[in-house]
Amino acid sequence: MRAIIIDQDVLMLEILENMIQEIGGVQVIGKFTTPHRGLIEITKIQPDILFLDIEMSDISSLDIAKETKETFPDMDIVFLSTYKQYTVQASKLQATDYLVKPYHEEALSETIIRLRSRRGSMKTTLARQMVCCFKKLQFKYYGRNSEVLDVKWRTPSSRALFAFLIHHHGQFIEKDVLLEEFWPGEEIKEGYSKLYSTIYQIRKTLKSIGFNITIISSKGSYRLELNDVLLDIKEWEQGIEEFPFVNEDTISKHKEICRLYKGDYLEEENYLWAESKKSRMRIQWSHYLKKVAKYYLSTENYSEAIILYLQIQEILPFKEESYFVLMQLYDSFGDRYSVEEQYRLLRNMLYKEYCVEPNEMVQKWYRDWKSRRVREEYKVEELVYSK
CATH class of the missing domain: 1.25.40 (Serine Threonine Protein Phosphatase 5, Tetratricopeptide repeat)
Known part of the structure; x- marks a missing residue:
């Protein structure tokens, strides 16, 4: 199980992380003393558990918990407090547990056992296969309890060529263009041999993970077809187009659209051919975030507005x-x-x-x-x- 801790008390934050590591079963993937920075990471990586200090100054932890539950209903929230006076509020927000400072190993162990039991018994729902290109190339099952697959590529060339075909999905790309892009300077015979071998490796990899993606060869060209597999950038662009207005009826959909954008288009892959699309999508993303943020400002939902403007700050x-x-x-x-x-x-x-x-x-x-x-x-x- 993956967890994020938000606590303005640095010492207690460190103590809790060390105790969690000693007990085992939970991986702390982020710790924050600034609540809104923590919320950005929650939106990006969607941990299983949020350990949240309920007594932070200058901001309502209960509001943070409420918004987190509305956006990620399956996320477990464990409140942290020096007192027991907030147990009623925690119960109303469907908090999984409540830990009182200073922490005791026995109480924390019981909490982790309870979390493991709850998550193990959660019903999984049908998830769609998805190829992800925001931030880096990944395969996942998209839906409740999203799962990222550990895909083993035979060579860096097979991964890069697959990304290039995804970039041009639905279009025929001439084999000569692929040779010039990936094996420039090679003799024709050797270049074609490497191309055919790499296409074979891609098909084998896709078969090994059970993704219904096909690569069609026709008249000296290749075309990649996604079939029933989702593509995150396509879902994101279609979502923006389908819901041009941000209002009370559409805000839940816009939250879902926002969660798709994990980072710039293939930013960790460093493909030169992706730079133009990366820049275009970054500009489109910043305009979109500002539009959603303006809605939150107009409805005085300042917590959500802060999260979006912190993201805008990261982008620009x-x-x-x-x-x-x-x-x-x-x-x-x-x-x-x-x-x-x-x-x-x-x-x-x-x-x-x-x-x-x-x-x-x-x-x-x-x-x-x-x-x-x-x-x-x-x-x-x-x-x-x-x-």
């Missing part, structure tokens, strides 16, 4: 807009540490890339915000001393 780190929007969103939660962090990140980025300061509007907003924070803290001190 040299644009000033995301930093400023995030500063304002964090301010709405009263999360002053994250406001200051975003301003610091913005200043560092602008100085490093352009040798300039943030624009005057952003600087003025930050100065006004700092002044307001000072006044609020002064009022709190006055109230404390007056008592």
